[in-house]
Amino acid sequence: MKYSSQRVAYWFFAVCMLLFSLQLVYGFILGFAHMGYDGLHELIPFNVARSTHTNLLVMWLLSGFMGAAYYIVPEEADREIISVRWAYIQLIAFVVVGVTAIIGFHFQWWEGRKFLEIPRPLDYLVVVDVLLFIGLIGGTIWKGKRYTTTSIVLFFGLLTAALLYLPGMIETDHQTHDSYWRWWVVHLWVEGVWELIMGAIMSFLLIKLTGVDREIIEKWLYIIVGFTFLSGILGTGHHYYYIGTPKYWLMIGGIFSALEPIAFFGMAIYAIAMAKKGGKNPTNKTALLWTLGTAIMSFVGAGLLGFAHTLPQVNMYTHGTLVTAMHGHLAFWGAYACLILAIITYSMPLLTGRKLQDSSINIFAFWTSNIGMVSMTVAFGIAGIAQVYLERKMGLDFLHVQKEIEIHFFGLVLAASLFTMGIVAFVYNFVRFGSPVGRLNEVE
């Protein structure tokens, strides 16, 4: 850590830990409901738990991105954040809006549009808060002593993520228009601009952890994010197969989403190659482990499993089934959750001055959570494929099919318990690090 203002990141990461833990609780509510235990129905019906589960994910990932930006940008731009006070205000406002939204969901204050349930008045506050954040990060880079590819890509990713929130706020009376714009936000975030943020954070981590020359790492960063957009933008078409949009999307969406795994494959190969290339023995092995975990799991979850049901011929049957949940869980885990846990693992020893990163608890957290998440994916996959065959292929009644696949949700809950053990260990280790009192200019 070179600048005292980087300490802001700690508090964003602390918010991550809190919201992530809460997200798991709601995940269990959903899992048990699918098993037939819906005892909380009167208090927290399924749609409340579901909206809370997904929005908590979005919130803690955004909090993680923001924390990562506040940590990375001063170091890349070679100066303090332009205003630490405003950074804290921005954090507090973010938390207040987020918590209000979550509480609101429990009183049916929402929009009921998948992933974008946050009600309209709060949307405006989100926009203001994100503008403030972009201003602080942009200002820091602008006034900084140097421009690096990593910080520019990170900034461009954050800025476009903020801009792409706007199509989701377009008023419409038409279900198809509604869906069309919703995917501009959701798809172009997770399979577009968030990958810029991901690529930039990964390149920062690889530069720091492997000691490979910045020029080489950043060159590959451009190529990979280039491929991301090459496939990802028109890949949005895989959401436009069956919502009342023209048939040409079947072809465009099919072809370009088939190319999407290439970017993830590139990312995986790049991370592994850089890790091998860097002969330097990293002082933070676990952070490198999480970084490689990100690269590999995002390739499997987002790349391969996404491809598994993205072709129109397959998606015709899997669209709107648990197969989507299978892909969604491993994709978000691999591409974004692991990444944020990686930057947290990297920065915590520097922020707090305590060297607990390679503790056995943290290594246990890595393996347990990854094995748990892969097992969850398998459980979702079996349930999803069974659902596709029984309901879509054989024509059995929906509820009948759900009864048949209840047992796989028992498997899911078991796997999720393993996953939770890993995350609890990670959070415990985070708490053990203590408060951000790390010395400046510490050698990394």
Add this chain to the structure above:
Amino acid sequence: MLSKSQAKAFFVVGTTAFSLIFIGLTIDTFQRIPEQTNQKEMTLDVVRGKHLFDKSNCMGCHTILGEGAYYAPELTKVFERRGEVFIKEILKAPQSMYPGQRKMTKYNFNEQEINDLTAFLRWIGTLDLNGFPPEPDLVKSASPTAIGSTTMEDTIVNSKNRPTVFNQMCVACHSLGGQGGQVGPALDSIGSTRDIIYLTKWLKDPMQIKSNSAMPKLPLSEEDIIELAAFLSKLKGGEK
């Protein structure tokens, strides 16, 4: 090998080009949506229904156009599958129809809201969705209770012997010839244990005959009951 500036050019040019193509396609798509989605029938009640659908977060459990959560049935073709009467009844009393099953939130919709939601669901069923939802293709006599439509003329389910109300309402919980719900008992041989008079009384109000019956009093007209009782009393097993 590419230099860093070439890599940067690849990123900038590629991203700009594909963004422009995407925007072009978006403009074209919006010009085609009105025809493909039967927009002329998107009346005011449909629009009100759509907003109520969002406000109630129906997507938090159901899917529509295949989008949403996977806890409750796909609703794109529900109007065709269950019919107006069933839909209105379940909107009025969400937990009335599937005793002991997954619960739907009680929204306390008023008459107009129910009409709006029903209008929305009717309209959504008329969209051209490029073939979605697919017909179940592994069984010839697939049931319309699943996800598909009821266009398969040659199936038992649609045979002329079956009253429409049976195919829309009864099969939600009961099966016949192996097709239908599993909530209540199969009806294949109901006619061999119950006669037409008993069935008529039962359909009027199950609770009158069996006070702890799980079956709700259905929103059936006098004609429906006569037709159903006659049909059910003829089911003596072996209907395949």
